[in-house]
Amino acid sequence: MTEKWDVLGHELVPDHKVLSKEETKELLKRFKIGAFQMPRIRSNDPAAMACGAKPGDIVKITRKSPTAGKVLAYRYVIEG
Amino acid sequence: MRIAKMIDRIDFGLMSSDDIRKMSVTKIVTADTYDEDGYPIEGGLMDLRLGVIDPGLRCRTCGAGARDCPGHFGHIEIARPVVNIGYVEDIYDCLRATCRSRTCGRILLSDEKATNIRKEIESQKKEGGRWWEISKKAIRDASAVETCPHCKEKKIKIKFEKPTSFNEGKNRLTPSDVRERLEKIPNDDLLLMGIDPLVARPEWMVLTVVPVPPVTVRPSITIESGVRSEDDMTHKLVDVIRINQRLADNIESGAPHLIVEDLWELLQYHVTTYIDNAVSGVPPARHRSGRVLRTIAQRLRGKEGRFRGNLSGKRVDFSARTVVSPDPNISINEIGLTEYVAKTLTVPVRVTEHNLEDLRNFVRRGPDAYPGANYLMSPDGKRYDLRYADREELANNLEVGYRLERHLKDGDIVLFNRQPSLHRMSIMAHEVKVLPGKTFRLNLSVCPPYNADFDGDEMNVHVPQTEEAQAEARILMKVQEQILSPRFGGPIIGGIQDHITGAYLLTKRDTKLSRDDAQQLLASARMFKDLPKPAGKEDGEEYWTGKQIYSMLFPKDLNLRFKAKICENCASCKKEDCEIDAYVSIKDGELVTGVIDARAMKALDRCEILDRIIKDYGTTAAKDYLDNATKLSIASAMKFGFTTGIDDEDIPTEAIDRINEAIDDAKEKVKKLIEVYNAGELEPLPGRSLHETLEMRIMGVLAESRDTAGSIAEKYLGLTNHAVVMARTGARGSMLNLTQMAACVGQQSVRGERISRGYKGRTLPHFKAGDLGADARGFISSSYKGGLKPLEFFFHAMGGREGLVDTAVRTAQSGYLQRRLINALQDLRVEYDGTVRDDRGYIVQFVYGEDNVDPSRSEGGKSVNVKKILSQIVGD
Numbered sequence: 001m002t003e004k005w006d007v008l009g010h011e012l013v014p015d016h017k018v019l020s021k022e023e024t025k026e027l028l029k030r031f032k033i034g035a036f037q038m039p040r041i042r043s044n045d046p047a048a049m050a051c052g053a054k055p056g057d058i059v060k061i062t063r064k065s066p067t068a069g070k071v072l073a074y075r076y077v078i079e080g
Numbered sequence: 081m082r083i084a085k086m087i088d089r090i091d092f093g094l095m096s097s098d099d100i101r102k103m104s105v106t107k108i109v110t111a112d113t114y115d116e117d118g119y120p121i122e123g124g125l126m127d128l129r130l131g132v133i134d135p136g137l138r139c140r141t142c143g144a145g146a147r148d149c150p151g152h153f154g155h156i157e158i159a160r161p162v163v164n165i166g167y168v169e170d171i172y173d174c175l176r177a178t179c180r181s182r183t184c185g186r187i188l189l190s191d192e193k194a195t196n197i198r199k200e201i202e203s204q205k206k207e208g209g210r211w212w213e214i215s216k217k218a219i220r221d222a223s224a225v226e227t228c229p230h231c232k233e234k235k236i237k238i239k240f241e242k243p244t245s246f247n248e249g250k251n252r253l254t255p256s257d258v259r260e261r262l263e264k265i266p267n268d269d270l271l272l273m274g275i276d277p278l279v280a281r282p283e284w285m286v287l288t289v290v291p292v293p294p295v296t297v298r299p300s301i302t303i304e305s306g307v308r309s310e311d312d313m314t315h316k317l318v319d320v321i322r323i324n325q326r327l328a329d330n331i332e333s334g335a336p337h338l339i340v341e342d343l344w345e346l347l348q349y350h351v352t353t354y355i356d357n358a359v360s361g362v363p364p365a366r367h368r369s370g371r372v373l374r375t376i377a378q379r380l381r382g383k384e385g386r387f388r389g390n391l392s393g394k395r396v397d398f399s400a401r402t403v404v405s406p407d408p409n410i411s412i413n414e415i416g417l418t419e420y421v422a423k424t425l426t427v428p429v430r431v432t433e434h435n436l437e438d439l440r441n442f443v444r445r446g447p448d449a450y451p452g453a454n455y456l457m458s459p460d461g462k463r464y465d466l467r468y469a470d471r472e473e474l475a476n477n478l479e480v481g482y483r484l485e486r487h488l489k490d491g492d493i494v495l496f497n498r499q500p501s502l503h504r505m506s507i508m509a510h511e512v513k514v515l516p517g518k519t520f521r522l523n524l525s526v527c528p529p530y531n532a533d534f535d536g537d538e539m540n541v542h543v544p545q546t547e548e549a550q551a552e553a554r555i556l557m558k559v560q561e562q563i564l565s566p567r568f569g570g571p572i573i574g575g576i577q578d579h580i581t582g583a584y585l586l587t588k589r590d591t592k593l594s595r596d597d598a599q600q601l602l603a604s605a606r607m608f609k610d611l612p613k614p615a616g617k618e619d620g621e622e623y624w625t626g627k628q629i630y631s632m633l634f635p636k637d638l639n640l641r642f643k644a645k646i647c648e649n650c651a652s653c654k655k656e657d658c659e660i661d662a663y664v665s666i667k668d669g670e671l672v673t674g675v676i677d678a679r680a681m682k683a684l685d686r687c688e689i690l691d692r693i694i695k696d697y698g699t700t701a702a703k704d705y706l707d708n709a710t711k712l713s714i715a716s717a718m719k720f721g722f723t724t725g726i727d728d729e730d731i732p733t734e735a736i737d738r739i740n741e742a743i744d745d746a747k748e749k750v751k752k753l754i755e756v757y758n759a760g761e762l763e764p765l766p767g768r769s770l771h772e773t774l775e776m777r778i779m780g781v782l783a784e785s786r787d788t789a790g791s792i793a794e795k796y797l798g799l800t801n802h803a804v805v806m807a808r809t810g811a812r813g814s815m816l817n818l819t820q821m822a823a824c825v826g827q828q829s830v831r832g833e834r835i836s837r838g839y840k841g842r843t844l845p846h847f848k849a850g851d852l853g854a855d856a857r858g859f860i861s862s863s864y865k866g867g868l869k870p871l872e873f874f875f876h877a878m879g880g881r882e883g884l885v886d887t888a889v890r891t892a893q894s895g896y897l898q899r900r901l902i903n904a905l906q907d908l909r910v911e912y913d914g915t916v917r918d919d920r921g922y923i924v925q926f927v928y929g930e931d932n933v934d935p936s937r938s939e940g941g942k943s944v945n946v947k948k949i950l951s952q953i954v955g956d
Contacts, residue, residue, distance in 0.1 A: 031915060036207035037923060065930045065931065067929075067930060067933065068927070068932075071927060072926065072927075074926060
C-alpha cells in the first residue's frame with residue numbers, strides 16, 4: 001500500500017482548486033461577505049488535502065451539473 | 081407609527097435570590113388562600129397585593145381593578161436551598177470542571193490553556209460561529225483533569241445521580257454544599273464554561289427563594305355552585321409552602337438530622353415538580369382526582385404550549401370556516417361565500433370624494449341589510465357601532481377621511497385555506513362571490529392544490545384588511561397565479577374526472593353535432609362566439625365535429641403536438657394517421673387530430689394544452705381557457721350521457737372460462753415448482769437462498785397469471801364501456817382496477833411477501849402445515865365482482881390492513897419531517913445576486929439551484945424547451 005491514491009482523479013470527485021490571494025479578495029468583494037459566512041470544508045477533508053488547502057484558504061470547486069453544465073462553488077477551509 | 085422605545089438587544093440570564101426578592105411585592109407565608117368569607121388571606125397565595133382577578137376588588141399594589149391590574153410577583157423564602165431542576169445538567173458541568181478546594185474554586189485548566197480557549201471563543205463570537213461548542217469542549221477537558229493546576233488539590237470524582245443529587249466519592253453533596261462551591265468560581269473562569277457573569281452566576285441555579293407568580297397567571301375559577309377551584313400552579317405552591325413550613329419548624333426545634341434530611345428531600349421534590357412535572361425519575365405530582373398537574377414547563381412546552389400554541393400560532397379576527405361544496409359554474413378565481421359570512425366579515429374602506437355617495441348608502445343600510453356596513457370610524461378615531469347609531473344622521477354627516485367597515489361584496493379579495501397547509505398552494509387568494517346557501521363554494525379545478533373533496537371537508541377564509549395586503553394577494557396569491565406548481569414546473573390546477581371524460585367524448589373521431597347541439601354546447605360553456613364553417617353535410621344536414629367545437633377554446637395561433645394518454649406506444653408511431661386518434665395535433669388553434677384526455681388537460685398530469693397556454697399567453701388566458709374548457713366538457717358529458725355501474729365489469733362466460741384456465745395453469749406451474757423444490761432440484765438465483773428463489777419464482781408465475789387474466793378481460797372491455805373510457809383517458813381508475821373487478825384480484829401480500837404467518841407452518845387451519853401452494857399463501861383467483869371465497873376474503877383483509885397501517889404511519893412520519901424541514905429552512909431566501917443566504921448572511925448556495933431557474937417558470941424543470949423552439953422555427 002505505498003501507491004498514493006489520487007483523490008481528485010476520481011470521476012465522482014469534482015475539481016478542487018485553492019484560490020490565490022487576489023482571487024480570494026475579489027470573491028469576497030463580489031459576494032459582499034466575510035470568509036466566515038461561506039460554506040466550510042475541513043482541512044483534513046481528502047479533497048482539500050489533495051489540492052493542498054490550508055486553514056484560511058478558499059477552495060473553488062467546479063462541479064458538473066445536469067441542468068447548468070458547470071457550477072462553481074466555494075468553500076472556506078477551517079481547522080479540522 | 082410612533083416608537084417610544086427601540087429594543088437594542090435582549091439578554092437571557094438567571095435571576096439571583098436578591099433579584100427575586102426585589103421584584104416581589106410580598107413574602108408569602110401561609111398555605112391558605114381564602115378565609116371563610118371567601119376573602120383572600122393576607123400573606124397567602126391569593127394575597128391582594130399579588131393582583132386581583134375578582135371583579136369589584138382592587139389591587140393593593142397598583143390600585144387598579146381586575147381588568148387593568150397586570151399582577152405582581154411575590155416570593156417564598158425556603159428554609160434550605162434546593163436545586164433548580166431546569167439547570168441540573170449545568171450545575172453538574174460547573175462542579176466537575178472546577179476545583180473542590182474551599183479556597184480555590186478555579187476551573188481545572190492551566191492559565192495557558194485558558195487563554196487559548198478565551199481567544200478561540202472571542203474569534204468564534206466575532207465570526208458568529210458556535211462558540212458554546214468550544215465551552216463544551218473546555219468543560220470536557222477540565223473534568224478529565226485529576227489535580228488542580230492552580231492549588232494542586234486532588235480531585236474526587238463527582239457523580240450526578242438523576243434527577244437532583246450529586247455525590248462526591250462516597251459523600252453526598254447537599255444543595256447547600258453545591259451552592260457554596262458554585263459561589264467560589266471566579267467570574268473569569270465562568271466565561272470559559274459558556275456562562276456570561278454579567279447576566280448569570282452559577283450559584284443562582286440553586287434556589288434559596290422561590291418566586292410566586294401573580295394570581296393573574298394562575299386564576300382560580302368559581303363553579304356555579306360557588307365552589308372555588310384553584311389553578312394547578314396554586315396547588316403546587318401550596319405544597320411548597322406546607323413542606324417549607326414543616327422543614328423550618330423541625331430545624332427550629334432541633335429535630336434529628338434524619339428527619340430534616342427527609343423533609344429537605346421532600347421540599348426538593350415539590351420545587352422540582354412545581355417547575356417541571358415531567359422530569360424522568362421523578363413521579364409526577366397529581367391532583368386529588370389522579371390527574372397529572374400542569375405546572376410551569378408544561379405550560380410552555382409542546383404543541384399546545386405557550387410558544388407553539390399561543391405565540392407562533394394565534395386565533396385571528398376576520399376569518400370564517402365552514403363546509404365546502406362544489407360549484408362548476410364559478411371561475412377558478414372565485415369563491416362562493418354565504419351572505420351570513422359576507423355580513424360578518426368586513427373590509428375597511430376610506431371615504432373619498434369619489435365613493436362618498438356610494439358609501440352613504442352602505443351606512444344607511446347598516447349591519448342587517450346586505451350589502452351594508454358594521455362600523456364607522458371618524459377621522460378623530462371615534463368608532464360608531466352601526467347597530468345602535470342613528471345611521472341616517474351618520475350617513476348625512478359622512479365626510480372624506482372617514483373609514484367605513486363595509487360588508488364583503490362580489491369582487492373583494494379573500495384568502496382561502498385548507499389544512500394541512502403543506503405547500504404554498506394551500507393558501508390562495510379568491511374573489512368573493514356571494515351565493516345562497518350555507519357553505520363555501522369552490523370550482524372543482526382547485527381541488528387538487530388544496531387536496532379538497534366534499535365528503536365534509538371544512539375550509540377557512542381570511543380577509544386582508546389593508547390595501548397593501550389586498551394588492552399583494554391579488555398580484556401574487558390569486559389562483560390563476562398558482563396554476564403552475566413550483567414542484568415540477570407544470571400545472572397543478574387543471575381538469576379532473578368528468579372534465580377529462582367530457583372532453584374525450586366531445587373530441588373523439590366520430591362525434592358529429594348538429595347546429596342546435598353545437599350552439600347548445602357553446603352556450604353552456606358561456607362561449608358566445610360564431611360557429612366555424614360546418615365540417616360537412618350528412619343527409620342534407622350541416623354538421624360540426626367535436627374537435628371543431630373544442631378548438632374554439634384555443635388561441636388562434638396555438639401550435640402543439642403530443643401523444644394522448646390513450647396512446648398504446650406502438651413501435652413506430654403513425655402520427656396523424658393513428659388508428660385510435662391518440663396523436664394530438666393542434667395547428668393554428670385548430671385541433672386537427674387526436675383526442676383531448678388526461679395528457680391534454682388533467683391536473684398533476686402533463687396537462688400539455690394548459691401548460692402551453694399559460695406559458696405563452698399568460699395566466700389570465702389560462703384561467704379563461706380552463707374555466708371554459710371545464711364547462712364545455714361537463715356540458716358534453718351531460719349531452720352525450722355518461723354513467724357507469726357494475727355491469728361495466730361484465731365479461732362473457734367464455735372469457736371467464738379462459739381466465740379460469742389461465743389461473744389453473746399457473747397453479748399447476750406453482751405445484752410443479754414446489755415439487756422441484758422439495759426434490760432439491762431447484763436452481764437458486766444468485767444471492768438468494770433456495771426458499772427465497774422458490775418464493776420469487778412463485779410470485780412471478782402468479783403475477784403473470786393475473787396479468788394474463790387481465791388481458792383476457794381487457795379484450796372484452798372496449799372503449800364503448802364507460803369504466804374503460806375513464807381508465808384509458810386517465811379520468812379515474814386504472815385498467816388494473818377494472819381487471820381486478822372483472823377477472824382476478826391476484827396475490828395478497830404483507831411486507832412484500834406472500835402471506836405466511838398465522839399458525840405454525842401455515843396461514844390458517846384449513847391448510848396442511850408446510851403447504852406452499854397458491855391458495856394457501858393468499859392468492860385470490862376470484863374477481864371482486866364474482867365475489868371472494870371466505871379464505872380469500874380473510875387474506876384480502878390482511879393485505880388491506882397493512883395498507884391502512886402504512887398510510888397512518890406515513891402521514892405521521894412525513895408530518896414530522898415536514899416540520900423539521902420548515903424549521904431548518906424558514907430563514908433562507910434568494911438574494912438579488914442569485915445567491916441563497918440565511919438570516920445571518922451566510923451563503924447556502926452560490927447559484928440558486930445551480931442554474932438560477934425558478935421551477936414554476938421553467939419548462940418542466942428545464943430552463944429552455946428545445947423541442948418547442950425548434951417546432952416554432954422549423955415549422956414542424
